[in-house]
Amino acid sequence: MGSRPALPSAAERVQRTCALSDSVSRLRYVRGARGEALDRLGIERVRDLLLHVPHRYLDFTHVTKVAFADVGEDATIVATVDKVNLKRPRPRMQIVELYVMDDTGVLVATFFRQPWIAEQVKPGDMVALSGKVTFAYGFRQMKAPFYEVLGSPGEASSYARVLPVHSVGEGVTAPWMRRIVSAALADVGDVADWLPARLAASHGLMTLARALREVHFPSSLAAAERARRRLAYDELLCLQLALLTRRDLELSDVEPVAHVTSGPHLEALLDALPFSLTDEQRLAADQILADMAAPRVMNRLLLGDVGTGKTAVAAVALAACADTGTQAAVMAPTSVLARQYAEKLGPVLDAAHISWALVTGSTPEGERAATERAVAEGALTVVFGTTALLSGSLEFSALSLAVIDEQHRFGVDQRAALRRKGEGADLLAMTATPIPRTLALSLYGDVDISRIRRRPRPGAGVSTKVVPPENLDLAWGAVRDAVAAGHQAYVICPLVDEADDGADLDDVPEPLRSSAARPHAASSTIEELRRSVLPGITCGLLTGRMPAAEKDLAMERFRSGKTQVLVATTVVEVGVDVPNATAMVVLDADRFGLATLHQLRGRVGRGDDAGVVFLSCAARRGSRARDRLAALEATSDGFELAELDLRLRREGEVLGYRQSGGVTLRISDLDADRDLVEAAHVDARELAAEDGRLRMPEHRPMALEVRDRFGAYFEELERA
Numbered sequence: 224m225g226s227r228p229a230l231p232s233a234a235e236r237v238q239r240t241c242a243l244s245d246s247v248s249r250l251r252y253v254r255g256a257r258g259e260a261l262d263r264l265g266i267e268r269v270r271d272l273l274l275h276v277p278h279r280y281l282d283f284t285h286v287t288k289v290a291f292a293d294v295g296e297d298a299t300i301v302a303t304v305d306k307v308n309l310k311r312p313r314p315r316m317q318i319v320e321l322y323v324m325d326d327t328g329v330l331v332a333t334f335f336r337q338p339w340i341a342e343q344v345k346p347g348d349m350v351a352l353s354g355k356v357t358f359a360y361g362f363r364q365m366k367a368p369f370y371e372v373l374g375s376p377g378e379a380s381s382y383a384r385v386l387p388v389h390s391v392g393e394g395v396t397a398p399w400m401r402r403i404v405s406a407a408l409a410d411v412g413d414v415a416d417w418l419p420a421r422l423a424a425s426h427g428l429m430t431l432a433r434a435l436r437e438v439h440f441p442s443s444l445a446a447a448e449r450a451r452r453r454l455a456y457d458e459l460l461c462l463q464l465a466l467l468t469r470r471d472l473e474l475s476d477v478e479p480v481a482h483v484t485s486g487p488h489l490e491a492l493l494d495a496l497p498f499s500l501t502d503e504q505r506l507a508a509d510q511i512l513a514d515m516a517a518p519r520v521m522n523r524l525l526l527g528d529v530g531t532g533k534t535a536v537a538a539v540a541l542a543a544c545a546d547t548g549t550q551a552a553v554m555a556p557t558s559v560l561a562r563q564y565a566e567k568l569g570p571v572l573d574a575a576h577i578s579w580a581l582v583t584g585s586t587p588e589g590e591r592a593a594t595e596r597a598v599a600e601g602a603l604t605v606v607f608g609t610t611a612l613l614s615g616s617l618e619f620s621a622l623s624l625a626v627i628d629e630q631h632r633f634g635v636d637q638r639a640a641l642r643r644k645g646e647g648a649d650l651l652a653m654t655a656t657p658i659p660r661t662l663a664l665s666l667y668g669d670v671d672i673s674r675i676r677r678r679p680r681p682g683a684g685v686s687t688k689v690v691p692p693e694n695l696d697l698a699w700g701a702v703r704d705a706v707a708a709g710h711q712a713y714v715i716c717p718l719v720d721e722a723d724d725g726a727d728l729d730d731v732p733e734p735l736r737s738s739a740a741r742p743h744a745a746s747s748t749i750e751e752l753r754r755s756v757l758p759g760i761t762c763g764l765l766t767g768r769m770p771a772a773e774k775d776l777a778m779e780r781f782r783s784g785k786t787q788v789l790v791a792t793t794v795v796e797v798g799v800d801v802p803n804a805t806a807m808v809v810l811d812a813d814r815f816g817l818a819t820l821h822q823l824r825g826r827v828g829r830g831d832d833a834g835v836v837f838l839s840c841a842a843r844r845g846s847r848a849r850d851r852l853a854a855l856e857a858t859s860d861g862f863e864l865a866e867l868d869l870r871l872r873r874e875g876e877v878l879g880y881r882q883s884g885g886v887t888l889r890i891s892d893l894d895a896d897r898d899l900v901e902a903a904h905v906d907a908r909e910l911a912a913e914d915g916r917l918r919m920p921e922h923r924p925m926a927l928e929v930r931d932r933f934g935a936y937f938e939e940l941e942r943a
Contacts, residue, residue: 239411243270244931251406252399260394261403270931272407276438276454276890277387280447281353281369284384290327292356292363299353300330301373309341321370323350330356330363332370340370349373351386371397385441404439412436417924418457426902428453455891456899458932462888463907464917464925465933466669471915473639474520479647480623482515486546488575492538495574498679504532507673508539511651514671515543515624521649526658527675528861529825533653536675537626538568540651545577545604549623553607554641556629557794558583558771559778564628565607567800572605582608582617585771609771613640626651655825656818659866661893661900676862685828685859687836689812689852698808698837699756705806706760706787710832712806714752714790715823717742717814719766743810749790757788765791796822802830812838813848817868820852821861866894 242249247266248258266272281299292298302323310318317338323330332352334340344350354368369388389400416423416431423430429437434453441447493500500508507525514521527533537553544551555561565581572579580594580603597603601620606612622645627638642648652670663672690698702712721744749764763786765777774794780786782801789795789804796819807827812820820838828834838855842848854867893900910922917926 236413236415240414242411243268243273243414245269247272250403250410252403256394257399257403260392263392263394264390269407269411272404273412273435273439274454274889275389275404276451277389277447279369279388280441280444281351281371281386281388282444283351283386284443286351288327289323289325289330289363292330294356294358294363296356297354298356299351300325301349301351302330304344304346304348304350305329306346307341307344309338321350321352323352328363330365332365332368334367334370344370344372385444385447387439387441387447401439408436408439415924417928418460419921419925422460422906423453426456426899428456431457451890452896452899455896456903457928458888458890459896459899459903460907461929461932463903464910464929467907467911468916468926468929470522470669471911473642474647477520477647479518479520480515480547480549480649481518482512482543482549482623482649483546484512484516484543486543488545488577489539489542492542492571492575492577495571496535496538498535500535501532501675501677501679503675503677504536504679507675508536510671510673511536511540512543515540515649520647521651522670523649523651523673524663524670525651525653525673525675526663527653527655528678529655529822530678530829531655531675532679533655533675534564534567537651537653538571540624540626541568541572541605542575542577544624545575547623549621550598550601550603550619550645551605551624551626552612552619552622552641552644553605553626554612554628555607555609557767557774558585558609559765559774559794559799560628561607561609562775562778563800568605568607577605578603579605579607582606582611583771583775584609584611585775586611610637612644613637617644619644621645622648624649624651626653628653629655655822656865659862659893661897662865664900664904685824685834685836687824687838687856689838689840689849689856692839692841695808695837695839698839701835701837702757702788702806702808703760706757708805709803710805711781711784711786711801711803712788712808713795713804713823713826714748714762714788715795715807715809716745716748716790716792717811718744719768719792720744720746742814745790745792748810752788752790761785761787763789765789765794767792767794793819793823795826799826800829801826804829805832805834807834807836808839809836810839812852813840813842817851817854817864818861820855821864824855 245268247253247261247269250269250272253261261267261272264275266275283299283301285299286301287298289300289302292300300323302325304321305324306322308320308322310320312318317336319334319337319340321332321334321340321344323332330352332354349372351371351373352365352368353370354365357364357366371386387401388397389404391397391400395403412435413432414435418428418431422428428434429450431453434450437446437450438454441450511521511523511525514523525533525536527536541551541553553561553564555564561583562581565579569579578597580597582591582594586594594603594606595617598606599618599620606617611617625641625645625648627641627650638650638652642650702714705712745764745766749762752760752762763777763780765774765781769777777786777789778799781789784803793815804827807824809815809820809823815823824834824836827836838852840849840852851867854864858864891899910917910925914922917923917929
């Protein structure tokens with residue numbers, strides 16, 4: 224017989240596991256300022272600390288001598304401080320230079336705006352430096368390297384190991400963070416594993432206790448990566464299970480609607496479309512109709528790049544509601560897009576004898592009241608609108624389909640609120656934002672996905688050019704030429720007005736920006752264009768902060784050709800269709816994500832005339848900011864750009880989660896961990912099919928882990 228742990232031993236492990244939920248203040252060394260510093264880092268409980276994994280490692284088992292450090296490459300050097308210089312070349316600029324030496328030569332480490340380093344590091348100290356090696360003024364140099372004071376030369380041998388580097392803040396240094404984590408592992412690190420052994424074994428994963436030790440204090444870099452992958456899989460699996468469990472809770476006790484998918488309204492709508500569906504569109508429509516006909520609630524995401532015809536596919540689903548005798552709601556993030564839906568689909572629905580209406584914040588009170596009565600009586604089949612559809616005064620007679628466009632721009636509660644207006648309503652979410660497969664699987668694990676890649680009508684195409692600000696005359700010349708030829712143009716600005724703090728901008732990391740200079744504001748840019756850059760040309764303004772009626776009027780003037788140049792923010796990013804627009808200038812283009820820029824350039828070249836897009840960027844050739852924009856010059860494939868954007872930015876930033884209340888993964892790398900994303904997706908689906916609420920005894924630890932990590936999903940549902 225195999226041995227089993229003694230009861231006291233098992234009880235101690237359970238006690239240590241339960242201690243993960245204790246306040247971090249129970250740990251040694253966590254007092255006063257250090258406790259406050261941890262709180263600012265989002266570390267409130269012991270488990271938060273243990274999952275605060277290092278963001279890099281210094282491999283002191285592979286230290287390079289100064290003379291043998293390759294210029295242009297990263298290196299780790301351990302040397303003795305010979306001299307410390309604090310310079311003040313100008314007011315509010317302090318530079319610290321450390322001259323360090325070993326038995327092969329001297330290296331200069333330079334730190335900017337960190338004068339305290341001159342107090343922390345003294346001649347005679349042994350330090351470790353890690354960074355890119357350059358050469359200037361006769362010395363090998365490092366600019367702003369990571370540094371660690373090791374002590375006296377006699378103590379340096381004890382650092383012949385892999386040293387973790389945790390993210391820290393004011394009040395807690397890297398050495399103190401290591402000390403606190405080490406104490407936590409000593410006290411509660413030997414925890415019970417919540418992951419079923421069969422899953423860990425099938426993917427060759429470490430135990431949880433070993434992974435926590437190796438990720439913080441690895442025996443080798445390879446072991447650190449294996450530990451990180453175990454914790455990344457945990458995170459991905461828990462997120463998948465949270466999404467699936469939430470869906471199970473949402474749809475419990477709900478009677479689904481089995482739609483009719485071969486009726487006269489659908490046939491009439493297909494005949495009324497000005498084109499035949501492509502193979503990809505037909506496949507997506509068939510998948511949607513199959514879901515709608517099935518005796519279960521549909522949860523489907525339709526992914527389609529700019530101009531791939533998602534609107535036509537959605538129209539097929541609307542027709543199925545008409546044949547079933549039920550209703551559909553189409554919610555868009557802006558009144559401009561909602562109105563455009565109505566204008567494009569309205570005539571097609573009319574031809575198919577499907578009644579419809581539009582409801583936005585600017586709908587006149589009398590018209591809105593009449594629409595609400597018709598919806599409540601079942602006299603209207605389709606309602607297009609914005610979040611005005613969520614109003615308590617709008618009650619549907621038989622809502623069976625909720626279509627949400629650019630769904631990541633809405634909060635989880637808004638999407639749920641629309642769906643609750645119809646018992647058992649199917650959900651079709653759509654987005655023109657290209658989403659990498661790994662991102663779609665991880666963040667939409669509870670959703671079936673349809674993709675449309677190719678445009679049925681490619682248009683005349685778009686050329687993209689990156690220009691420095693000093694060459695913007697080329698762009699303005701192209702705008703003037705377009706207007707002279709009877710066409711129109713867009714000018715895109717990051718900010719609405721000069722008072723903006725930029726909080727709504729895409730979260731592009733500093734290294735990917737050309738400078739910290741203040742971005743252009745639409746309100747001041749339009750005045751400059753009217754005054755000196757584009758005199759005699761009719762310029763209009765469109766921003767998300769304008770009242771709905773003003774936005775509609777601005778868009779209508781541009782669509783009708785009364786406005787020749789539209790100065791706007793990213794409010795025109797999706798859905799705006801003006802085939803006569805052939806030129807675009809994006810100011811401070813490096814302040815936007817690649818996916819956003821790709822969406823913006825999709826606004827031109829949609830007709831018979833080719834479009835041109837100028838991306839203004841102050842960065843030098845060869846810089847990361849410039850190279851990132853060069854990718855837009857090289858390819859028009861939105862999904863390829865989305866993959867690149869994911870490598871450069873965190874997944875929540877790519878989708879704009881700062882606005883929509885989503886969750887950002889802390890450990891997983893959706894680009895590097897593609898296999899783990901796929902594995903977690905499959906495993907979660909199998910677990911959900913076997914035990915949807917994770918109620919089996921062997922799954923209870925997993926259920927607790929899921930709720931502990933992603934409880935916000937369930938809290939919102941319980942509030943509702």
